[in-house]
Amino acid sequence: MVHLFKALGQAVALDVNSGGVYALDDSAYDxxxxxxxxxxxxxxxxxxxxxxxxxxxxATETIAELREMIEMxxxxxxxxxxxxxxxxxxxxxxxxxxxxxxxxxxxxxxFADAGEYHSRNRELLPPETGKxxxxxxxxxxxNRYFLEVDFFGGEPLLNFPAIKEIVEYGRELExxxxxxxxxxxxxxxxxxxxxxxxxxxxxxxxxxxxxxxxPEVHDRMRPTANGKGSYDLIIGHAKKLxxxxxxxxxxxxxxxxxYNLDFANDVLHLADEGFEQLSIEPVVTDPKHDYALRQxxxxxxxxxxxxxxxxxxxxxxxxxxxxxxxxxxxxxxxxCMQKRLTGCGAGNEYVAVIPNGDIYPCHQFVGRxxxxxxxxxDETFDEDMQTYFKNNHVLAKEKCRDCWARFFCSGGCSAxxxxxxxxxxxxxxxxxxxxxxxxxxxxxIYVIENKDRLSEGSPAGNSGT
Amino acid sequence: xKHFQAIAQPRLQDxxxxxxxxxxxxxxxxxxxxxxxxxxQSCAKKEQELIAGREGKINRLSAR
Numbered sequence: 001m002v003h004l005f006k007a008l009g010q011a012v013a014l015d016v017n018s019g020g021v022y023a024l025d026d027s028a029y030d031x032x033x034x035x036x037x038x039x040x041x042x043x044x045x046x047x048x049x050x051x052x053x054x055x056x057x058x059a060t061e062t063i064a065e066l067r068e069m070i071e072m073x074x075x076x077x078x079x080x081x082x083x084x085x086x087x088x089x090x091x092x093x094x095x096x097x098x099x100x101x102x103x104x105x106x107x108x109x110x111f112a113d114a115g116e117y118h119s120r121n122r123e124l125l126p127p128e129t130g131k132x133x134x135x136x137x138x139x140x141x142x143n144r145y146f147l148e149v150d151f152f153g154g155e156p157l158l159n160f161p162a163i164k165e166i167v168e169y170g171r172e173l174e175x176x177x178x179x180x181x182x183x184x185x186x187x188x189x190x191x192x193x194x195x196x197x198x199x200x201x202x203x204x205x206x207x208x209x210x211x212x213x214x215p216e217v218h219d220r221m222r223p224t225a226n227g228k229g230s231y232d233l234i235i236g237h238a239k240k241l242x243x244x245x246x247x248x249x250x251x252x253x254x255x256x257x258x259y260n261l262d263f264a265n266d267v268l269h270l271a272d273e274g275f276e277q278l279s280i281e282p283v284v285t286d287p288k289h290d291y292a293l294r295q296x297x298x299x300x301x302x303x304x305x306x307x308x309x310x311x312x313x314x315x316x317x318x319x320x321x322x323x324x325x326x327x328x329x330x331x332x333x334x335x336c337m338q339k340r341l342t343g344c345g346a347g348n349e350y351v352a353v354i355p356n357g358d359i360y361p362c363h364q365f366v367g368r369x370x371x372x373x374x375x376x377x378d379e380t381f382d383e384d385m386q387t388y389f390k391n392n393h394v395l396a397k398e399k400c401r402d403c404w405a406r407f408f409c410s411g412g413c414s415a416x417x418x419x420x421x422x423x424x425x426x427x428x429x430x431x432x433x434x435x436x437x438x439x440x441x442x443x444x445i446y447v448i449e450n451k452d453r454l455s456e457g458s459p460a461g462n463s464g465t
Numbered sequence: 466x467k468h469f470q471a472i473a474q475p476r477l478q479d480x481x482x483x484x485x486x487x488x489x490x491x492x493x494x495x496x497x498x499x500x501x502x503x504x505x506q507s508c509a510k511k512e513q514e515l516i517a518g519r520e521g522k523i524n525r526l527s528a529r
Binding site (some may be wrong): 013017018019020021022023024025027028031061062065066068069074077080091093094096144145146148152182186208253279281325326328329330331332333334335336337338339340343344345346349350362363407408409410435438439442446447450451454455 | 466467468469470471472473474475476477478480481483484485486487488489490491492493497498502503504505506507508509
């Protein structure tokens with residue numbers, strides 16, 4: 001299977017099964033498009049389709065190259081994984097640890113209902129429960145060395161003393177069991193202070209701070225509990241954190257909604273403010289809300305990603321480099337096929353643990369009926385549900401099996417599929433559309449940034465990884 | 466080739482046999498928490514300069 005497209009003015013062919021990415025000129029694009037549309041076409045047929053646009057010599061030369069590409073299995077590489085088995089053997093190695101089911105902001109789009117997760121119960125994670133969660137993770141992690149624990153909420157910094165205690169305990173477990181915890185925190189940044197920043201920069205592998213972009217955009221959706229804007233409370237804290245982290249291992253993460261379909265301006269605002277690691281993501285919410293994205297918004301959103309992509313290329317070239325999460329693709333050293341099949345690992349290798357010790361497939365599933373998997377307190381764990389999630393890999397999903405993007409999104413978000421279609425095997429359409437557009441832009445950016453350099457040598461690959 | 470320029474040739478099909486160590490980051494933990502993009506994760510084997518010991522464990526810590 002080949003996905004042929006143009007983005008940011010660049011023609012690109014993705015060979016889906018090998019992951020090969022090729023930059024095409026106009027004649028190559030037209031020849032390949034004709035062959036995709038007419039799989040049985042002879043060389044004479046392709047030539048006939050090109051004669052109005054190209055001289056015969058150039059068209060013939062292009063067709064010969066196209067045939068050679070196919071002969072070498074650079075294009076239309078056969079499917080090498082018809083009977084794949086996900087071999088994770090019940091291991092759990094990543095955890096979203098809910099330090100607080102409470103929050104000091106009242107973000108209008110919050111899936112967690114201001115931290116309460118629809119439970120009407122505000123609570124903080126007791127340190128002892130957090131430690132039991134780490135014990136449980138170590139036990140479930142088999143021979144995995146790196147264990148990931150993200151402190152999440154609500155707002156985790158409402159329970160900073162517990163985080164400190166749990167991290168300290170984790171460092172003891174590392175020595176005892178020959179493991180390494182990669183702790184991370186996702187915070188709204190309101191309570192960041194010098195003590196916390198210092199602790200984060202010593203202990204946190206990654207820190208995600210939520211800022212939506214321009215002050216008016218941020219303040220509209222992310223007010224404080226008393227209804228005031230929170231941008232001014234946060235921006236200075238985030239800048240200090242990032243400066244002291246030397247611009248390493250953090251993300252400024254925001255959400256765009258129907259209220260700011262010009263979200264490229266929000267990305268660029270954050271870049272102008274000196275942040276280099278950015279992620280602005282589409283809101284996922286009930287369509288009844290007037291800030292929810294709609295199908296009819298997609299053309300405008302696609303144009304916005306293109307506009308952002310063009311500015312991104314320009315800035316990265318002229319010394320104003322920044323990274324945008326969804327335009328970042330590791331096309332050469334990226335994940336292996338096993339990882340691409342299993343995706344985020346929710347419910348299988350990755351779970352969420354909430355303040356009362358209950359386990360859910362991921363943070364998004366918390367509070368949803370029949371999705372509780374067990375408890376770290378009594379060490380119950382629904383292995384049938386784990387197997388159900390494990391077997392829900394991308395090739396097991398009808399909608400994904402023949403999709404060109406299947407080895408990049410890995411079947412998408414199970415929680416979104418469950419929320420919108422009632423079934424973790426049925427991906428959410430809007431998410432698919434946005435993912436594909438972002439991937440096309442990301443590949444085009446990679447091609448544009450690398451094609452001149454690569455024209456001098458051979459392409460990069462990671463064969464044998 | 467003049468008309469087709471190879472930009473990346475990772476040969477994903479080969480990694481079915483050699484990959485699957487499971488040490489790479491869970492994609493949802495990296496930045497997003499709401500959307501799933503796996504392919505922007507890096508391979509931990511390369512990133513962490515894995516040296517496989519007798520038990521297949523990683524013996525060298527990451528840079529941080």
